[in-house]
Amino acid sequence: MERFDAALRSARALGRPVVVPYLMVDRRRRSGLAGVVDALARGGASALELGFPFSDPIADGPTLEAAAGRALDHGTRWSDLLDQVRVAGARLPTAVMTYANPVLYRGLRSGMKSLRRAGAGALIVPDLSFEEAGPWIHAAHSADLALVLFAAPAISPRRVEHIARRSRGFLYLVSRYGTTGRERPAGSADLAPLVRASHRAAPELPVLVGFGVRDRASAVQALASGADGVIVGSALEERLELRPRTTQIVRFIRTIASARGTPPAGVARPRRARRP
């Protein structure tokens, strides 16, 4: 958890956007994993999200839903997740993202402890609303795992403040109304007030925008809200399906890592908190 937090904070302290790519754990991709993670690191990723597939991924759009389906068809199991966390975690600070049920199935405490032992620094659960998070927060605390909570345009800045105070690792800010992936949002949401609310309530906590960040332009737009970084999932998954060369992965992440937000006129960049 220390290492995970520190990695995100140091990127932030350097004034670079924190870039966190998302990879679906798939048993068939095991042999190529180290190479991909190295490429992501070289491209400028600060940390990594490893997604453990769930049969009913309601927050995911077609790309990641299909990727999860393939991974399950390939026989991907929790033991594969732990194995891949070990591989990835040796190269980049690693968070695990999965739905509530696969964790609950193992028991909150033992599920989280197994992730921690494998080297994961954080856990991200997209169907965990703040109302249900209590027992998870406690279990994560005792497992020394950062439980990353979500905010979204649908909720009020006040609620974001409450969530930011309890979130660890970072705050996952969903960019829009919709699922992960390519589809254009129904309307562009103004994320700036939500980012401000989080920074106000938890100055040390990075805010990362995810869902629909797929290239430099969308990264610039996300960062313009004052967010500290972005999460790139479906767009990377689409590229990996095409079996890219390592250099292509490096370049893809680099274009996103080089994005800078241009804050809207009259809005000061939020204060950069440093570790004391």
Add this chain to the structure above:
Amino acid sequence: MPRRYGPYGGAFVPETLVPALVELERTWTEARADPAFRAELTLLSRTLGGRPTPLYFARNLTRRAGGAEIWLKREDLVHGGAHKFNNALGQGLLARRMGKPRLIAETGAGQHGVATASIGAALGLETEVYMGEVDMARQRPNVERMRLLGAKVHPVTTGSRTLKDAINAALRDWIANVRTTHYLLGSAVGPHPFPSLVADFQSVIGREILRQSRQSFGALPDLAVACVGGGSNAIGTFRPMLRTKVALLGIEAGGPRGGSRGAASLSHGRPGVLHGAYTYVLQNREGQVADTESVSAGLDYAGVGPEHAWLRDSGRVTYRAVHDDGALTAFRWLAEEEGILPALEPAHAIYAAVGEARRRSGRERVVVTLSGRGDKDLEVVLGALRRGA
């Protein structure tokens, strides 16, 4: 409204849906205290829905069983052909009250889709229904009905292509369009407040049974039986009876005989989170939701409403599974003995009720909720008969 039933229930959903769930609960809390809303709900239940539905003494079936009297609560006579109307009407009125111009729904057997489509038409709300491809094929008449009623039907081609996947698709639509859309969930499942809300709208079934039992035989039933898919007709039947002495029996789909767990989440599942609720879920050894099997699309679901999960654990309700062949047998019994074609879903409950009646004395009464009519199932039943079931 209870958020939990024992440890079960809750709202495991993306943050994006939280405000809509809060708004829904608030709207229902206000509406139920509003005499004008209640008056409209009652009036439309009667004049559009055909309520109250009769409680029918199945004399020939009783003779065939040779024991307790069997009475049928005729939800098959509700507008649209199933109990699903009760909930669709209530939530449709709430959607209008919230100013949401668009309804979405999932459907398995197609009955909830039909109910939502007719309510959408009657209230002037745009309606889109998600339905698994497998279910579209086996419940084709209902697909045509939905379309004629003006709804758009979206085939769902992911996963097992049945009810579970239709709910996934509807939830994703709702996440994207939650500001303009009400998700008219069709069973007592999903995140809070849906299980409570749906049970409230379906409880009219149990209330009428209690009143009609007193009128018809001057006593409460000894046993009430209902089929359990997500559990809405069953909770509607049971809830008003929870504090009475009536024995309660919920019947899940056992699927094909021989090894399969069917769709019997209470009998063979374990607690987990599916579609926003902590409840019994059929899952594999990895915590992935299992594929289900049942001759009836409406019961073919890996989860179950959280209130049933609690009623199971607390022992107030007994749950058992009936296999496909039992449902097909009961379908024929009811057709031949009473001239009624039941939907395959309640045919599971009929089969169990006949077995129960057999073991009870002629002084006892068993009430079965006949949750829907069987027109939609002719193809499936005829196919099974041809194969010699």
